[in-house]
Amino acid sequence: MSKLLLFRLKSIWGNSQFDYAVTLSRGFFGGIISIWDPLAFVKECIWCDDNFLIIKGRWIREEVDVFMVNVYAPQSIVDKVAFWNKLSLFKASNVGDYILFGDWNVVRLESERCGSEFYPIDAQFFNDFIVQNSLYKIPLGGLQFTYRNKAENKMSKLDRFFVTNNVLSVVDELKGIVMPRGSSDHSPVSIFQEKVDFGPTYLKVFASWFDRADFEDTVRNAWAVINVDQNLPFVCKMRRLKGRLKTWILNARLHEASRLKEAIAKIEEIDVMIDSGTATNDDVSEHNFLCNKRDELSKLKSLDLLQKSRIKWDIEGTKTLNSFTIHLNINVFNNISKV
Template structure:
């Protein structure tokens, strides 16, 4: 199925009609929609010259004045006309889609310029769709954009976009993503661009035709680019390996891959029959120990196979629900499928050419990310680090050595007399009582030789006759 929609900006010039005919023949079009034909009266030779032969059916809305005019033509072997509704700014044809065997409403739209008139057209289409249930495909020149990025060089009207998006939401329409050029309309001097031409479909069309795609064709004899709706399944090759989690439960997983599941079901049936036969023998009381053991092994193997079969069935049901959904989740599945189609890579624009070949697309993505993540030469220069100064082996061993008496004496006398407060918090004068080493005398603070008496009297013994031990150093406040 291929549908082409073109705002022809007139159909009087023969070269323009020939350009349209070449598009129809080259693309093998089954449905052609023209807007702004400017035909004020029916002229079949014009229609034939645009279609390429006389094997077509048609419906049209004639122009009123110097603008307007809508024409729909189709192949009667692909679409069978059932009814036609003709309005000033849109044309509805109800056809039977022979290939899919469904009824579809084809709406060819040429929207007016004024916002108030466009709102009236959109409301009229919404009311028609509400009163005529079915599948719809809408196409044409909508003269509106949905967001600011769809205009370039022209003023964006947020109010116009709001009403247009509201119409799409109220009618439950889904826009078909268009590949190829970004804009569908261009001023002749190339100073202004807009995306005015679009395809919309309803939920059932979007969900049932998973390979539905849109494309903007090269511009020809009109300031609008033709747009085409078609079905094309792009196969990016299957995933490398797909497996059910339940298969990992099998001890013979590797060998089972090479056998069909029918063998497994046959084995399970044989096991059940063997268990029944052994039960009959056991009931007669003539069973041997080996037969009883075999029955036990058969029963265990049957349980394992049954458990694996249930896991497989559960996995299959989850896969089926994930793909098809149920009556409670149909809405959400349709929404997810629509998001997947919108995010699907339909093709790439390479050097001005729209490419859909999967191999070429994968190669382009591979080259792109390979260039982004390849190792680059660093522009940062690091100066050489100067050697870190470290302790010598002698200094390191000195830090770990024990203190001797001379070091203790030196440390004590280096403290001075007023380095720290006394027990009462008052800075005072401290004298050293005792000696730092055996045989050496420690001088008092006033320089008087004293062997240890606290009263300043030279005395070699304590009051109790015990010698002053030279291994203790202490101080007291004088």
């Protein structure tokens, strides 16, 4: 790396406290550079290619290992497909969390291009790549297009950020913004966490969790794994426990919703049999069992809603309660007047 390039990187970053990775230019291809704060991200491995630069490292603040993928896609559709296949193969061979960003040289929709021809086959291949790799786009605000030619008559949305699902669960409410273009034909795109950080959040536990048979075992097993690292600060241990409980309750609620739906469907089926007089004693017994199961599953959901409503009332104060009471009284009055 030449001293001139290091000087330019320092002028871009603003100080000398940075680390970087680079793919050198080849012919008309100008190369790719990634720069980061070594106190925020610690690199582990680097993979270089003509069209992507991948850095695997530790995201210190979020305590997660992640692959940072800086891309500059080729122009022709044949080369693009080969490029996407190469990225897909890399992701399949290196399991982990991914953040992908850069110039993809393709749009997903016809509305994302103005002044130039839209190629549906290119968009289809790109959208298939996104779906097959379970990528989620970061919504972008600001300017509509990220690229404009010098004549100002061709514009496209070529630059994007994508993440894998676990990144969204660790860092929620990620948003992006397309900023003013400056002297380049591409606008800078920045991502940020919209949620304001008021410090460590509380570990909220719902009363219904204690009615689930696997709750205590989930906490005990998770803490046994987390507590192995004695040097890990307590707040970090609680953050990891919170993440595991979040995953557990999400899966539990999805499973319970599926069971509730199945129970209701079967109850309705037996109701028809009872109504027509074709139900057996076993059908009636199963009907009673399913009704109890339905009530049990519905109770868990109701307990969560009740606890959430109480929290909301405590936060918003008596104003919300008075408004609710007035609304309730009006409805009661209307019902009485109809009678």
